[in-house]
Amino acid sequence: EVQLVQSGAEVKKPGESLKISCEASGYSFTIYWIGWVRQMPGKGLEWMGFISPVDSNPRYSPSFQGQVTISADKSISTAYLQWSSLKASDTAIYYCARRGSPDPAFDIWGQGTLVTVSS
């Protein structure tokens, strides 16, 4: 079964760092890019960026450039999203999603990771 399994919910304080993960299984990890999508409480979906598992070269939405770091480790079929200094406004559900091929819509989604940032 093709699936993306994300790490569990996190509760952090402002200023702390965090790295969440997205593990792929059931397909060849290096063939498909992985994207990250944010959903703030009660709000819609926002694309954050992509990572190419082949060369680990990230592409960011301008809205998220400099705010997060996207990376991948193809040896363990896992993509990551990390923050160096969290803010309360980072509270959201974060989804990873596979960019399909040949049509590059997001065809497979992880279950989401809830990140809560509160003092």
Added chain:
Amino acid sequence: EIVLTQSPGTLSLSPGERATLSCRASQSVSSSYLAWYQQKPGQAPRLLIYGASSRATGIPDRFSGSGSGTDFTLTISRLEPEDFAVYYCHQYADSPRTFGQGTKLEIK
């Protein structure tokens, strides 16, 4: 950046009725790289339609997509109880990728 505007914001219908959801883009979406997703409470989005009109794997044929350029439509021919959810359109023709604000389909 391509802005997607969905209408209506909320659609109240009964099971068995036909639902028509609209997505309008601020500029033309090339290659019809327009998708529709369904999201139920507490769940991740699920791909329904890609390429404006192609159904994703396992999606019932009561779901159909149409349109090109700046105007796109998702139609659900006969609503089933499990279809009541939030629906998002998404353009992936241009960077940054963008989503519409969503249409909530609720039971009347």
